[in-house]
Every structure is written in structure tokens, then in C-alpha cells.
Amino acid sequence: MIKRIQTFQQWLNEEKIDAAIITSTENVFYFSRFYSDPHERLLAIVLFQREEPFLICPLMEATSAKDKGWDYPIFGYKDTEDPLQILTDEIKKRVGNGTTFAVEKNHINAFRYETLQRQFPRASFKNAEDQLNQQRLIKDDAELEKLEKAAELADYAIRVGINEIKEGVTELQIVAAIEYELKKKGVEKMSFPTIVLTGEKAASPHGTPGLTKVKKGDFVLFDLGVVYEGYCSDITRTVHYGGPTKKQGEIYETVLRAQEKAISMSRPGVSCGTLDMTARKIISEAGYGEYFTHRLGHGLGISVHEFPSITESNPLPLKKGMVFTIEPGIYIPNEIGVRIEDDVVVTDHEALSLTRFPKQLQIIS
Numbered sequence: 098m099i100k101r102i103q104t105f106q107q108w109l110n111e112e113k114i115d116a117a118i119i120t121s122t123e124n125v126f127y128f129s130r131f132y133s134d135p136h137e138r139l140l141a142i143v144l145f146q147r148e149e150p151f152l153i154c155p156l157m158e159a160t161s162a163k164d165k166g167w168d169y170p171i172f173g174y175k176d177t178e179d180p181l182q183i184l185t186d187e188i189k190k191r192v193g194n195g196t197t198f199a200v201e202k203n204h205i206n207a208f209r210y211e212t213l214q215r216q217f218p219r220a221s222f223k224n225a226e227d228q229l230n231q232q233r234l235i236k237d238d239a240e241l242e243k244l245e246k247a248a249e250l251a252d253y254a255i256r257v258g259i260n261e262i263k264e265g266v267t268e269l270q271i272v273a274a275i276e277y278e279l280k281k282k283g284v285e286k287m288s289f290p291t292i293v294l295t296g297e298k299a300a301s302p303h304g305t306p307g308l309t310k311v312k313k314g315d316f317v318l319f320d321l322g323v324v325y326e327g328y329c330s331d332i333t334r335t336v337h338y339g340g341p342t343k344k345q346g347e348i349y350e351t352v353l354r355a356q357e358k359a360i361s362m363s364r365p366g367v368s369c370g371t372l373d374m375t376a377r378k379i380i381s382e383a384g385y386g387e388y389f390t391h392r393l394g395h396g397l398g399i400s401v402h403e404f405p406s407i408t409e410s411n412p413l414p415l416k417k418g419m420v421f422t423i424e425p426g427i428y429i430p431n432e433i434g435v436r437i438e439d440d441v442v443v444t445d446h447e448a449l450s451l452t453r454f455p456k457q458l459q460i461i462s
Contacts, residue, residue, distance in 0.1 A: 098166065101128055101232065102150060108228045109146045109199070115192040117144045117199035117225050118184070118213070123399045124201065124229055125152070131162040132327050139180040139209070148191040153184050181209060185216040194218075199225035230404035235418035240328060240398065241442060244420055247288075247330035248440050248451035250323045254279055255334050255454045258293060258319050262338055262461045268293045268306035271317075279323060288322030288329040288401040299335065299434030302391055302426060313339035316349075317461075318434055322401055329401040331422050332452045333438035336459040348385065348427050349435050349458050355379040355425040356437045356456070359393060363423070363441055363448030369411035376425045377409065385427045394422035397440055419443045420451070 105128070109117060119125060119142045126132045128142050128150075135155060144150045151170040152162055159173030172187060174180045188195065195217050200210070202224045213222070236244065257278045261271045271293045279287075294304045295311045299318040311317060315338050322331040335352075337345065355376040362375050373393040380389045394407035397420045405413050407421055424438030437456055441448040 098128065098130060102144060104232060105144055105228065106146055109144065112197075112199075112223065114197045114199050114223060115145070115195040115220075116188055118188075118205075119144065119201065119225065119229075120209075121201050121204040123403075126327055126399055127229075127233060129162065129165060129167045130327070131158075131165040131167055133158055133161070138176075139174075139184065141184060143184070143188060145191055151187060153180060153187075181212050181216075185213070189216075195220050197221050197223065199223045199228075201226050201229070233398055234396070234404060235416060236398060236420050236442070237418070241418075241420070243326045243328040244330065244398070244440065244442070245451050247323050247325035247328050248332070248453070250279065250282065250284060250325060251321060251330040251332040251440075251452055252454040253282070254291075254321050254323065255319055255332060258321075259334075259336055259459065259461065262311055262317055262336070264312065265310050267308045267310050268295055268298075269308060271311075272306050275321065284323045284325070286324050288324055288331055292318070292320035294318045294434065295338075297431050297433070300428045300430050300432060301434065302428055302436065311338055314342075315339070316341075316345065316433065316435060318436060320436065320438070327399055329397060329399070330440055330452065331397060331401050331424075331438065332440065332454065333424055333426075333436045334454055334456070334459075335435045335437060336461055338461045340460050340462075341458065345433060346458070347383075348429075348433055351380055351383040351385060352425055352427055352435045352437050353456055353458075356423055356439070359423045359425070360439065360441055360448055360450065363415060363443060364446055365417055365443060366414050369405055369407045369413045369415070370409045372415075372423070373407055373409040373411075376423070380425060380427060385429075388427045388429050389425060390428060391426070394424050394438075396421045415443050417443050417445055 153172045156173035261274045295317045296315040318335045320333040359376040392408040396403040426436030428434045440451040
């Protein structure tokens with residue numbers, strides 16, 4: 098935690114920034130190990146070049162922040178107090194009226210931004226997110242251990258879901274079974290709402306599970322992840338109930354080839370764009386290019402979707418310690434949907450899959 102703060106302080110010094118106001122749940126956690134969703138309330142860590150940082154949060158959560166190991170000042174506020182006034186007063190005590198601040202421009206809302214502008218009328222505001230993304234890009238050993246455990250739990254969840262498949266069971270019944278079994282293992286929350294889609298609904302990449310019943314002849318798509326000690330997993334598996342048609346089998350094998358080829362290409366120095374184009378070329382050459390409608394993958398860590406984006410236009414080279422998903426898919430509207438997704442970590446010479454549930458097409462009888 099201290100090293101992370103020191104690295105960020107060095108950036109503040111190099112950029113001549115007086116203070117950074119960090120307000121997203123994920124980045125507050127990154128610097129403090131304190132994870133909180135404050136809803137409409139203010140949560141922030143303020144970092145300075147040399148002055149001691151501080152955290153501001155609702156009073157009812159101040160003890161939890163301290164218990165997580167935050168050894169710097171904590172300002173807990175009551176619901177009857179103005180947290181932005183407390184925030185700006187404490188900043189002024191340390192750097193006066195300041196001239197340059199850094200904020201997460203994609204996160205801070207307009208009301209808070211305008212308040213800061215009024216409180217610091219001579220100040221300019223820079224975006225802190227590029228630096229935060231770069232710091233969080235390479236995972237250390239402790240982070241990798243948590244990501245691997247999260248992936249193991251995701252593998253288990255897929256196994257639970259597959260075992261629930263039978264004629265007439267609904268998507269939501271399968272979701273309920275998965276999350277119930279994970280709760281029994283101590284999983285507090287999912288990385289995102291669990292997706293189970295069957296039949297033509299699987300052709301919607303981020304469809305919503307409902308009362309649609311599983312029936313013979315359908316693909317069943319699972320997309321899920323868990324949070325383990327603040328770190329996320331994200332896995333997709335598609336299985337078939339009853340046995341695929343020739344076309345269904347061809348589509349599945351095309352997605353699998355694209356996914357495995359992209360993983361095999363994931364090594365230091367290869368660009369994110371190359372991975373996307375590699376998978377996309379395989380799907381296009383099979384005649385399904387127009388049905389691969391999203392990026393190949395995304396960074397993974399404290400957030401389930403984080404930097405970088407694995408798209409054909411991203412020249413960023415892979416580095417050891419990067420963790421991201423590889424998840425090609427083919428989605429023919431109102432007919433078929435197949436996606437296969439793994440979480441991978443780049444090592445010295447290759448990528449290793451953290452999620453390891455088998456990918457050869459499983460046929461449920």
C-alpha cells in the first residue's frame with residue numbers, strides 16, 4: 098500500500114500537481130485496501146506530493162477503513178454534514194488554494210467537479226486515470242494469487258451451473274443454484290450479475306436471464322465471475338443440451354480455434370491489437386465475421402472491466418504481469434450464440450489461463 102502511494106506521489110511531483118482527489122471505489126481500494134460502495138455519498142482519498150494523504154468517508158464506515166490498514170487520517174462525516182466542505186478545507190490546510198489538481202474525470206460527477214472549481218478558482222484539473230491505469234496494469238504476486246483464487250471459484254460455478262441443466266429448468270433457476278452454492282463457499286458477491294442464457298437468447302452477448310426454459314437442441318451460455326478479496330474473475334462457457342447440429346458444431350469450433358489462437362499469441366511484446374485481429378481473422382474466414390460484434394477482451398483486476406481494452410486499434414504491447422480476458426464470440430440474432438472466455442496472465446514467454454474449466458464442447462444429455 099505504501100509503495101503504491103509513493104509511486105503515485107512521484108508522478109504528482111513530476112507533473113507538478115498539488116493534490117489528487119481519488120473518488121472511485123476501485124482506486125480507493127487500490128490505495129487503502131478499504132472497499133466501499135458509498136452510493137450517493139462521497140468517498141475519496143486525497144494524495145499530495147509530500148503531505149500526508151487522507152481519506153474521507155461516511156462516519157459509519159470510518160472504523161472499517163481503519164481496520165483495513167489505512168494508517169493515515171480519516172475524516173468521517175455525518176449525513177447532516179457537507180463532505181465537500183470538509184474535503185476542500187482539509188486540502189487548503191495542506192496546499193492552500195492550489196493551482197493544479199488531478200481527478201478521475203470519468204468518475205467524478207458534475208456537481209462535485211463544479212464545487213471544486215468554485216473552491217479553487219485559479220486551479221486547473223488534470224486527469225489522473227492514465228497514471229492510475231498504468232499503476233494497476235501490472236499485477237504483483239499477491240494480486241495474482243487473489244485473481245487465481247477468484248478464477249478457481251468461477252470454474253466451480255460453471256460446474257454447478259452445468260449440473261443444473263435439465264429439460265424445463267429456467268435460466269433464473271440455474272442462476273439461483275450457482276449463486277447459492279457460491280455463498281456456501283463464502284463468496285460475498287459476484288463480479289457482475291450472473292448470466293445464463295439458453296437457445297436464441299444466447300445470441301445476445303449481455304442478455305438478461307429470465308424464465309426461458311432449457312430445451313433439447315439448445316446451447317446454454319454461462320457468463321459469470323466472483324470477487325475474491327477485492328479481485329474479480331470473468332469466465333464464459335457455452336455447452337450444448339442434447340447434441341449439436343452440424344452448423345452449431347461448426348460455430349462452436351470456430352470460436353474455440355479463435356480463442357485458443359489468441360491465447361497462444363499472448364506473450365510480451367505482442368500488441369493488444371494483434372490479439373484481436375488474430376481471433377477476428379479466424380472467425381471472418383469461417384464466414385461469421387459480421388457476428389463477432391465486440392472487442393476480444395478487457396483488463397481484469399480490482400474491476401471486472403479495466404484497462405486495457407483488447408481491440409484491433411490498440412497498439413499497447415503486452416507485458417509480463419498483465420491480466421485480461423480473451424472472449425471471442427459468434428452471435429446470429431434470434432438463432433445461435435456462442436462465446437468462450439478465459440482470464441489469462443502474461444508470463445515471461447507465454448500466457449497462462451487462470452480459468453481452467455474444460456473448453457472442448459460439452460454435450461449434456
